[in-house]
Amino acid sequence: MGTNKDLIAASSTPHVLAILAEADSYGYAILQRVRELSGGRMEWTDGMLYPVLHRLERLGHIEARWEVAESGRRRKYYRITFQGRGRLAEEREQWKAVNPTLQGLWRALSIPGPANPAASVAPLLQDA
Helix, strand or coil, X not given: CCCCHHHHHHHHHHHHHHHHHHCCEXXXXXXXXXXXXXXXXXXXXXXXXXHHHHHHHHCCCEEEEXXXXXXXXXXXXXXXXHHHHHHHHHHHHHHHHHHHHHHHHHHHCCCCCCCCHHHCHHHHHHCC
């Protein structure tokens, strides 16, 4: 079962900012990192990622630069800005409120949590 598109959209900003807080990166590598962090449960596409990157750049949360890879191919690298780190901290606090609320509801309803807790969003946001 794939991840709901609304949930992906809602979590795209903290995901991208947290990945860029780890290190500067380019589009394809960001897509791979999301796949890795989610244990393959989240499959983002170019069509989903690039509008998020452009919006974050327009808001001043990230900056972009072109670099030439060893292969000779040009890649657009993104880095988080000081303002972006502030936004990431805000996002983290919001998700820290959402996650335990849902966990509490699921416990109350006896709905089991994810089979692989390491693949959940929480570790990424807690370590950012």
